[in-house]
Amino acid sequence: MEKKREFVSNIVDEARCIKRNDLVEALSDALPKGTIRFGSHIVSIEQDKTTLFPVVHLANGNSIKAKVLIGCDGANSIVSDYLQLNPKKAFACRAVRGFTKYPNGHGFPQEVLRIKQGNVLIGRLPLTDNQVFWFLVHMQDNNHNGKDQESIANLCRKWADDLSEDWKEMVKICNVESLTLTHLRYRAPSEIMLGKFRRGTVTVAGDAMHVMGPFLAQGGSAALEDAVVLARCLARKVGPDHGDLLKDCSMKNIEEAIDEYVDERRMRLLGLSVQTYLTGRSLQTSSKVLRLMFIALLLLLFGRDQIRHTRYDCGRL
Ligand SMILES: Cc1cc2nc3c(=O)[nH]c(=O)nc-3n(C[C@H](O)[C@H](O)[C@H](O)COP(=O)(O)OP(=O)(O)OC[C@H]3O[C@@H](n4cnc5c(N)ncnc54)[C@H](O)[C@@H]3O)c2cc1C
Incomplete structure (x- = not known):
């Protein structure tokens, strides 16, 4: 039986995506050379x-x-x-963040979109017309340490298996090197x-x-x-x-x-x-x-x- 979407939300106002590395590089460029031991x-x-x-x-x-x-x-x-x-403190769940490139454009609106289906919460936000940032949280599957990038990618594909085609595709063709697995804390x-x-x-x-x-x-x-x-x-x-x-x-x-x-x-x-x-x-x-x-x-x-x-x-x- 198909799992029901329980929760959908989107944020349109002020929905902007930036890569943290770009911020870090901008900061490093702005600092006077030789005075700060950056990194x-x-x-x-x-x-x-x-x-x-x-x-x-x-x-x-x-x-x-x-x-x-x-x-x-x-x-x-x-x-x-x-x-x-x-x-x-720890939440009893893990999350993966990643980027997916769409060489021919993704066509998604400029918004943060989040849905929950079964035990999976997934969200996405376009970075450019061709690149999307996304995250995927599994509420129950807490046993993986993500020993390498390929195993994190496989885990994401498994978590996304019941989602609709556009979400599955986003996870399937992601940039495997961009994936990070996090044990959620607060x-x-x-x-x-x-x-x-x-x-x-x-x-x-x-x-x-x-x-x-x-x-x-x-x-x-x-x-x-x-x-x-x-x-x-x-x-x-x-x-x-x-x-x-x-x-x-x-x-x-x-x-x-x-x-x-x-x-x-x-x-x-x-x-x-x-x-x-x-x-x-x-x-x-x-x-x-x-x-x-x-x-x-x-x-x-x-x-x-x-x-x-x-x-x-x-x-x-
Ligand atoms: C799955 C997921 C999805 C998220 N989605 C969103 C979202 O859509 N929108 C949003 O606003 N936020 C989101 N967040 C939260 C966001 O990623 C963090 O709040 C943000 O990265 C915090 O920035 P920070 O610079 O404080 O910490 P970090 O991004 O963790 O950066 C810390 C830096 O400190 C460095 N560092 C660590 N230890 C040391 C040390 N001992 N000495 C020197 N340097 C050190 C690290 O190398 C790193 O560069 C998400 C988080 C997760 C886990």
């Missing part, structure tokens, strides 16, 4: 006993004395460990609400601060909002009006800037993480009663317009 791997952080500023130790044996450390090091963040945040909403996201002049942004499941497809967007708000807060306290940028600024000013950033982000991130968590749980549970309960909670907390979060404006730089 260095952090292994540990400590506080300088005299200056109280952070010292970052790198895998190549070098150390960097920093005035500010902003940990954008993802879900396995070393910087969030330094802030003594709790370990992230920072508990209670920690987003109460967590201490600053220690001295160290803070976190992006997944390091608020990793969440891909059920609203907002984690990356929220990371970009973090960047805008943090830059604005730092500029207000330690920008060009305060001497030679970071060179002359005091620890107190940096700490105040970070506190303003954390305060401004907290409620926005709490809303996103609660909505993501409840959406994820409602999709995952096999109990109809529980699902209704999660949906009722979502309606109660976020109203009938469940994509209102996509119209949030974090302000200008």
Whole structure:
């Protein structure tokens, strides 16, 4: 018997797709050559006993004395460990992300489209007229480690087997090298609400601060909002009006800037993480009663317009 589509949603407004590598390259090009050790791997952080500023130790044996450390090091963040945040919690499911190229064009509209069918949640968003980003989550199949790219591709083909032809084709002809298998994790909403996201002049942004499941497809967007708000807060306290940028600024000013950033982000991130968590749980549970309960909670907390979060404006730089 064909499995019924239980859930379909699309987001048209502000549906833009970017490759993270392009962002990283743009950032690397924008930095003054020779001044920044780009691409260095952090292994540990400590506080300088005299200056109280952070010292970052790198895998190549070098150390960097920093005035500010902003940990954008993802879900396995070393910087969030330094802030003594709790370990992230795990959803009991895995997800794969990938890209598919259509040499003759895909013809899909510019929107984030997500459907759930049986235990599979799949979403896609065009990157260009010829390339599509997609993700695929299996709510129950939790036993694969994806030992190589070909085994991840086979797993995706198996998960997509009951989907309609356009989804199956997208998975079948994907760029196997682009696939990444992730064990989905999240920072508990209670920690987003109460967590201490600053220690001295160290803070976190992006997944390091608020990793969440891909059920609203907002984690990356929220990371970009973090960047805008943090830059604005730092500029207000330690920008060009305060001497030679970071060179002359005091620890107190940096700490105040970070506190303003954390305060401004907290409620926005709490809303996103609660909505993501409840959406994820409602999709995952096999109990109809529980699902209704999660949906009722979502309606109660976020109203009938469940994509209102996509119209949030974090302000200008
Ligand atoms: C299946 C799936 C689908 C998703 N779909 C969407 C979507 O449609 N829209 C959306 O907005 N978001 C989506 N997301 C979420 C999005 O991918 C993340 O929120 C986003 O990548 C977070 O960016 P980040 O820079 O904080 O972390 P990451 O992208 O994880 O980047 C962290 C970086 O830090 C580096 N790093 C890690 N450790 C160290 C270290 N010790 N030292 C130095 N560098 C280090 C890594 O190499 C990496 O470059 C999805 C996530 C998943 C899992």
